[in-house]
């Protein structure tokens with residue numbers, strides 16, 4: 001089955017599309033990645049997203065404009081993906097949409113909102129669309145995140161030691177695959193969320209992120225600010241847990257700075273990078289991780305990666321590219337895989353990761369132009385991911 005995955009994460013920097021041929025073959029899910037592409041949101045839509053995300057308030061008109069705008073933006077990228085990645089034909093589109101609010105109260109996820117109406121994608125491509133992939137797990141009592149855990153668990157299943165996958169997006173999340181144990185997956189805390197908020201704040205919006213970690217590299221970690229940030233009770237909470245920019249946003253950072261003032265912006269960035277490295281390392285140490293497979297935009301930040309290496313001596317640090325999962329395409333491929341599982345009647349959520357009562361089939365299906373035809377439900381879930389080819 002030729003599947004396109006569409007994703008935009010909490011950094012809302014671009015709409016990512018990745019395509020792959022997916023097939024169940026005995027105990028293996030065989031993935032042949034076909035390519036990936038990325039397209040920035042139109043400026044006006046990106047401004048509306050930025051202006052509607054927490055801690056901002058949004059009207060229902062804003063929500064309708066976002067649901068339509070994100071849906072149309074995803075539809076445009078999906079049409080490009082069919083043409084440029086799939087040779088003009090695909091079978092399914094799986095759309096994560098744009099997370100606008102992840103509703104967590106006292107560690108329980110009460111709801112989660114991803115906008116981007118799938119009908120626009122189905123209309124533009126003529127293909128069936130799986131969307132709203134988090135709600136099924138939340139309704140089953142889970143966190144609804146991180147959902148990349150299924151791809152991680154299948155991809156790392158055959159690796160020795162205690163391998164883990166790390167996504168350094170706006171939020172950092174890990175999936176730990178210890179031998180003989182059910183996979184663990186949770187958000188460790190902010191990765192680029194606070195770094196980006198700080199750069200936008202200190203540059204009055206002239207810069208969106210710390211390119212190459214240059215600013216953090218020029219700064220010095222402030223121990224008092226780091227202590228204030230590390231005192232957040234989120235880090236002591238056990239897994240399963242998830243978070244987002246509902247918690248880690250600019251007012252949160254400014255409140256920490258009020259308690260521990262730091263004069264130099266580069267010192268704030270150095271401290272935030274160290275916060276990410278320490279909180280990720282603490283999570284890895286707690287679960288005896290011996291190898292860390294890194295993906296996400298933070299993998300392009302050598303200062304952050306260097307701090308992570310300092311915090312995790314003896315742990316093998318590498319890119320997901322080494323497993324055949326291109327770092328920048330991994331989340332989109334992961335959602336393609338989840339939608340593929342759904343149409344084959346297989347669960348995409350991992351209860352040991354999200355805390356759900358059961359392993360839910362994920363997503364809602366929007367028909368394409370043809371009558372909906374689903375494969376016969378698969379007899380057994382896959383136990384490993386076998387990635388072939390490459391591009």
Ligand SMILES: Nc1ncnc2c1ncn2[C@@H]1O[C@H](COP(=O)(O)OP(=O)(O)OP(=O)(O)O)[C@@H](O)[C@H]1O
Pocket residue numbers: 008009010011012013167168169170171172192195196209210211212213295296297298300301331
């Ligand atoms: N060259 C670079 N140097 C430094 N940081 C970078 C670079 N490229 C990307 N980033 C960081 O990565 C971020 C985007 O990462 P990514 O696309 O993985 O986030 P996301 O998927 O939106 O987030 P999440 O996984 O939390 O949903 C940027 O906002 C920026 O902070």
Ligand SMILES: CC(=O)N[C@H]1[C@@H]2OC[C@@H](O2)[C@@H](O)[C@@H]1O[C@H](C)C(=O)O
Pocket residue numbers: 009010099102112144145146147148149167169170171172173187242243244331
């Ligand atoms: C609600 C939501 O969108 N959460 C994101 C966020 O960004 C990273 C981390 O927190 C992860 O838990 C999740 O996304 C990734 C793709 C996931 O579900 O695996």
